[in-house]
Amino acid sequence: MSAELANILRELIEKxxxxxxxxxxxxxxxxxxxxxxxxxNHTGVATMELLLANxxxxxxxxxxxxxxxxxxxxxxxxxxxxxxxxxxxxA
Amino acid sequence: MSSxxxxxxxxxxxxxxxxGMNAQPDNPGPGLAVxxxxxxxxxFRGRLIGLGYEVLDPGLYHRAVFDTSYLMPYPSExxxxxxxxxxxxxxxxxxxxxIPCLDAELNTFAHNEERFAAAGMRMLLPQLEQLRLRAKxxxxxxxxxxxxxxxxxxxxxxxxxxxxxxxxxxxxxxxxKGIFYDAAIVNSPEEAKSAFHRIAAQWGYPVLAQQxxxxxxxxxxxxGDGQGNMLGPVMMRKRAVTDKGKAWAxxxxxxxxxxxxxxxxxxxxxxxxxxxxxxxxxxxxxLYLIEVNPRFPAWVYLTHGVGCxxxxxxxxxxxxxxxxxxxxxAPGTLFIRYAEELVTTLEQFESMMxxxxxxxxxxxxxx
Amino acid sequence: MSQDSEPRRGWEPPYIIPHRxxxxxxxxxxxxxxxxxxIDGVDVEYLLSRYGSPLFIASERRLRDxxxxxxxxxxxxxxxxxxxxxYKTNYTSAICNILxxxxxxxxxxxxxxxxxxxxxxxxxxRIIFNGPNKGRAILERAIHEGARLHIDHIDELELIExxxxxxxxxxxxxxxxxxxxxxxxxxxxxxxxLESGQAHSVVTRIKRSTQVRLTxxxxxxxxxxxxxxxxxxxVRLMCQFMQEIEADGKCTIDALDIGxxxxxxxALQGIYLPPExxxxxxxxxxxxxxxxLSKGLAQRTAPPPLLFIESGRAVVDDxxxxxxxxxxxxxxxxxxxxxVLDAGINTMLTALxxxxxxxxxxxxxxxxxxxxxxxxxxxxxxVMRHSVYLPPLAVGDQLVFNPVGAYNxxxxxxxxxxxxxxxxxxxxxxxxxxxxxxTLPDLCRHDRLxxxxxxxxxxx
Ligand SMILES: Cc1ncc(COP(=O)(O)O)c(C=O)c1O
Numbered sequence: 040m041s042a043e044l045a046n047i048l049r050e051l052i053e054k055x056x057x058x059x060x061x062x063x064x065x066x067x068x069x070x071x072x073x074x075x076x077x078x079x080n081h082t083g084v085a086t087m088e089l090l091l092a093n094x095x096x097x098x099x100x101x102x103x104x105x106x107x108x109x110x111x112x113x114x115x116x117x118x119x120x121x122x123x124x125x126x127x128x129x130a
Numbered sequence: 131m132s133s134x135x136x137x138x139x140x141x142x143x144x145x146x147x148x149x150g151m152n153a154q155p156d157n158p159g160p161g162l163a164v165x166x167x168x169x170x171x172x173x174f175r176g177r178l179i180g181l182g183y184e185v186l187d188p189g190l191y192h193r194a195v196f197d198t199s200y201l202m203p204y205p206s207e208x209x210x211x212x213x214x215x216x217x218x219x220x221x222x223x224x225x226x227x228x229i230p231c232l233d234a235e236l237n238t239f240a241h242n243e244e245r246f247a248a249a250g251m252r253m254l255l256p257q258l259e260q261l262r263l264r265a266k267x268x269x270x271x272x273x274x275x276x277x278x279x280x281x282x283x284x285x286x287x288x289x290x291x292x293x294x295x296x297x298x299x300x301x302x303x304x305x306x307k308g309i310f311y312d313a314a315i316v317n318s319p320e321e322a323k324s325a326f327h328r329i330a331a332q333w334g335y336p337v338l339a340q341q342x343x344x345x346x347x348x349x350x351x352x353x354g355d356g357q358g359n360m361l362g363p364v365m366m367r368k369r370a371v372t373d374k375g376k377a378w379a380x381x382x383x384x385x386x387x388x389x390x391x392x393x394x395x396x397x398x399x400x401x402x403x404x405x406x407x408x409x410x411x412x413x414x415x416x417l418y419l420i421e422v423n424p425r426f427p428a429w430v431y432l433t434h435g436v437g438c439x440x441x442x443x444x445x446x447x448x449x450x451x452x453x454x455x456x457x458x459x460a461p462g463t464l465f466i467r468y469a470e471e472l473v474t475t476l477e478q479f480e481s482m483m484x485x486x487x488x489x490x491x492x493x494x495x496x497x
Numbered sequence: 498m499s500q501d502s503e504p505r506r507g508w509e510p511p512y513i514i515p516h517r518x519x520x521x522x523x524x525x526x527x528x529x530x531x532x533x534x535x536i537d538g539v540d541v542e543y544l545l546s547r548y549g550s551p552l553f554i555a556s557e558r559r560l561r562d563x564x565x566x567x568x569x570x571x572x573x574x575x576x577x578x579x580x581x582x583x584y585k586t587n588y589t590s591a592i593c594n595i596l597x598x599x600x601x602x603x604x605x606x607x608x609x610x611x612x613x614x615x616x617x618x619x620x621x622x623r624i625i626f627n628g629p630n631k632g633r634a635i636l637e638r639a640i641h642e643g644a645r646l647h648i649d650h651i652d653e654l655e656l657i658e659x660x661x662x663x664x665x666x667x668x669x670x671x672x673x674x675x676x677x678x679x680x681x682x683x684x685x686x687x688x689x690x691l692e693s694g695q696a697h698s699v700v701t702r703i704k705r706s707t708q709v710r711l712t713x714x715x716x717x718x719x720x721x722x723x724x725x726x727x728x729x730x731x732v733r734l735m736c737q738f739m740q741e742i743e744a745d746g747k748c749t750i751d752a753l754d755i756g757x758x759x760x761x762x763x764a765l766q767g768i769y770l771p772p773e774x775x776x777x778x779x780x781x782x783x784x785x786x787x788x789x790l791s792k793g794l795a796q797r798t799a800p801p802p803l804l805f806i807e808s809g810r811a812v813v814d815d816x817x818x819x820x821x822x823x824x825x826x827x828x829x830x831x832x833x834x835x836x837v838l839d840a841g842i843n844t845m846l847t848a849l850x851x852x853x854x855x856x857x858x859x860x861x862x863x864x865x866x867x868x869x870x871x872x873x874x875x876x877x878x879x880v881m882r883h884s885v886y887l888p889p890l891a892v893g894d895q896l897v898f899n900p901v902g903a904y905n906x907x908x909x910x911x912x913x914x915x916x917x918x919x920x921x922x923x924x925x926x927x928x929x930x931x932x933x934x935x936t937l938p939d940l941c942r943h944d945r946l947x948x949x950x951x952x953x954x955x956x957x
Contacts, residue, residue: 063480063484065480065484065485066484067480067483067484068513069476069480075515075516076476076479076480076483076515076516077513077514077515077516078483078484078513078514078516078522079511079512079513079514080509080511080512080864080889081506081509082506082508082509082510082511083511083512083513085511086511103508107507107508108508109508114508117510117511117828118511120510120828121510121511121512121513124512124513124832125513128513128515183524184518184519184521184524185516185518185519185521186518201521201523201524202523202524203523203524203525203526203527204524204525205770206769206770206771207524207525207526207527207528207771208528208771208773208774209771209773209774210528211526211527211528213528214528214529215523215526234769234770237770237774238770238774241773241774284679285680287681287682288682309769310769330767333769334767334768334769335767335768482521483516483521484522486521486522486523
């Protein structure tokens with residue numbers, strides 16, 4: 040499960056799908072390959088920044104949980120959903 | 131933009147907000163055409179503010195016509211949402227006049243009229259009672275009162291009608307219509323049902339069924355002064371239509387019977403504000419009223435073309451310019467509609483999507 | 498509530514939503530002042546903490562104001578007017594008694610409702626008895642107690658004649674009519690049809706009877722009528738029918754009952770404009786009905802008939818709110834936000850037909866997003882709102898649905914959950930529970946265990 044998710048994430052990063060996404064401070068994101076634009080909320084932006092800075096899923100979750108004072112498992116669940124969304128929209 | 135120093139009585143320098151930015155190629159909303167009438171009126175030097183509902187409404191990005199533009203909440207979100215958003219925009223732009231251009235929003239604007247007026251935003255638009263009288267499902271009553279022919283129309287809320295209707299003297303093809311927008315000519319109960327469901331899903335109930343009269347369509351647009359008078363009628367016959375039945379080319383005409391029909395409607399309803407009368411001259415030469423739309427039509431630019439610029443007339447009316455001497459529009463002027471691409475940047479699109487407003491260049495002014 | 502920037506933003510599940518041309522946050526933007534902190538001056542969050550969640554909250558003041566207003570609107574133009582409280586709309590005892598104190602009669606449609614009205618102390622001669630299933634026993638009682646009988650079908654008419662004979666009486670009856678007003682879909686399964694001539698032939702039959710006497714006409718053209726002209730046409734047709742049947746002097750109508758149908762400010766699914774614009778004022782209906790009535794009665798010499806109105810929804814709907822709490826949040830695969838509430842269609846069945854307006858109890862930071870509100874049931878259809886713009890929700894957030902007073906406290910389901918209590922805010926601001934929350938003993942009370950099933954068996 041978690042290994043599968045890590046694979047999904049690795050692919051997004053290795054194929055530069057995540058780094059290609061231009062995200063503005065407003066949460067407006069644009070994918071130059073597909074021409075699709077998106078709204079990303081502030082926690083989404085924070086998550087993407089961490090993932091792009093080569094944090095593992097575990098460490099991303101750890102940082103977010105600390106920063107937002109949230110239980111780790113709650114953050115983990117949402118981050119998993121978020122990574123799957125990224126994979127679907129950026130595939 | 132400060133409203134200080136502007137002469138409120140002088141319509142030529144007003145800030146005019148206009149809705150109906152959905153100038154799609156196959157079925158344009160009228161707002162862009164209304165704005166072009168004002169932009170091309172020689173005396174007008176004011177600012178034009180586009181008000182759109184969807185982020186890809188083309189008019190929002192038309193810098194040659196609009197000085198700036200904003201996104202608004204849909205009328206279905208209610209009076210308070212609309213009021214709040216317009217007051218926000220008003221605080222930045224100092225709006226003198228709003229010209230609503232879409233059927234589905236007029237009710238909401240009419241409800242909010244007094245509150246807009248209190249904030250200094252004026253409108254010339256029909257009152258709720260007038261909107262009710264011309265509603266598609268009430269038109270039959272208005273017509274029978276005025277002795278005007280109109281195709282028989284019934285309101286339906288389930289599809290059983292389309293099976294029953296042959297027993298009630300109806301025949302296919304007939305027309306299925308939405309209460310605000312959309313109409314389809316259908317040839318069988320099956321087609322009718324699918325049109326019914328499509329229209330109900332978007333515009334709700336009731337849906338209308340109307341008998342089809344064959345002939346050619348002629349339209350009139352004018353402004354009512356609220357005292358029963360019709361000002362500046364311009365008439366047009368569609369010469370070519372898209373496959374959705376929308377005018378693609380048209381020509382100005384002079385049909386005294388249509389003019390008479392318009393006059394009767396305006397007098398009976400004490401109409402205030404713009405309207406469009408859609409009529410049909412049947413193959414046997416009779417004139418039928420099809421619809422009365424409580425706003426300018428998408429072809430309103432033709433009124434500028436025939437020298438009887440109705441949006442400009444609207445401003446002058448609101449400003450109290452009297453008496454108004456209007457030229458008689460000459461028949462035989464054509465319009466031919468074409469599509470054109472606007473080019474805009476990702477930054478503009480982002481700003482519209484996220485902030486609901488176009489990025490205005492430093493010295494905002496007319497283009 | 499700030500739309501764009503907040504000083505410190507709390508946690509919300511991260512999301513990325515693809516843009517469509519129609520999903521900018523401006524199109525569906527909600528008005529800012531969109532919270533329901535108090536009801537009649539009482540703090541909703543306090544009530545939830547004290548009485549638990551979910552909780553129905555009824556306003557006595559609103560209920561009394563509503564029924565007075567509805568009756569006054571008709572009385573301004575016509576007298577005498579009697580309001581029959583439609584029990585099915587909400588038969589919570591305290592609600593019924595508030596309305597009876599205001600002078601409303603009881604309008605009942607079944608043996609249970611009849612017995613309940615009598616149990617509350619309503620005399621038989623202030624009960625209007627509608628409905629297609631009145632059994633022999635309850636009819637005997639109703640005839641004995643002098644209730645107003647509204648007949649639905651011919652077999653019922655025969656049964657009434659039989660009972661009347663046994664009780665040695667001539668029973669006054671009212672006929673329920675159905676017809677097409679042209680404005681709403683005809684409810685032609687109830688009563689006798691006008692257009693087909695059925696109603697006329699039944700009148701002929703009644704006129705020959707020695708056991709029954711036709712004294713009233715009734716019709717109820719449907720609920721949540723949005724077109725005042727539907728009701729003016731209803732009255733016109735009823736008056737016309739009355740004149741026709743009175744012409745031979747063999748019957749005199751002393752009451753016209755126009756049923757219910759007045760709308761409340763709820764958002765019926767499939768109506769484009771919001772209720773504030775789509776729902777006409779009750780005054781418009783009152784005027785439409787009374788104008789038609791005075792036209793219809795102009796030629797008539799008999800004393801003006803009693804006008805009965807059986808308005809249910811318009812009287813009670815906005816007098817009751819449902820407060821509930823978020824118990825979980827989710828993100829749907831399509832990126833939309835969702836929240837699970839502790840109240841679902843088990844408590845608010847009318848969510849199947851209406852988009853009930855809903856507000857938070859207090860402002861929340863965060864941009865409103867398209868949110869689905871689910872109930873607690875294990876059924877896919879348990880959706881309170883399919884799409885509503887709310888700030889990102891979190892566990893513990895409290896939401897208030899209003900109006901919910903019509904048909905929910907009678908149609909609610911006891912499915913997997915206990916039904917919640919109903920609280921009444923009195924005129925003086927005091928509060929009391931007018932219906933207790935269900936408990937396990939309540940739900941087990943009707944179960945019976947045969948001797949061999951008294952224990953679950955071989956449990957180790
Ligand atoms: C006979 C009758 N009277 C009155 C009512 C109350 O209707 P409303 O709640 O629409 O006023 C109903 C509801 O269905 C009814 O069937």
